[in-house]
Amino acid sequence: MPPVKDAPDEKNCEVEKCSQKAERSVNARKALKAGLAVKEERGNVHLCREHYRQFKKGTKEERKLERLGW
Numbered sequence: 001m002p003p004v005k006d007a008p009d010e011k012n013c014e015v016e017k018c019s020q021k022a023e024r025s026v027n028a029r030k031a032l033k034a035g036l037a038v039k040e041e042r043g044n045v046h047l048c049r050e051h052y053r054q055f056k057k058g059t060k061e062e063r064k065l066e067r068l069g070w
């Protein structure tokens with residue numbers, strides 16, 4: 001793996017079986033929690049638009065709970 005540089009356009013989605021262009025990077029653990037099959041468990045993983053949507057869905061409940069906690 002080459003070192004990470006400022007080239008946001010050259011990353012691909014890191015969810016298994018997906019090779020779409022990545023648009024976002026998110027916390028890997030949260031991605032796993034959200035039910036995404038990412039290879040990494042540490043740091044950040046890159047997600048395509050579609051998987052980012054799934055990610056948001058998967059983390060929604062947690063956020064809601066956090067909000068209710070106020």
Ligand SMILES: [Zn+2]
Nearest residue numbers: 013018048051
């Ligand atoms: Zn993807």
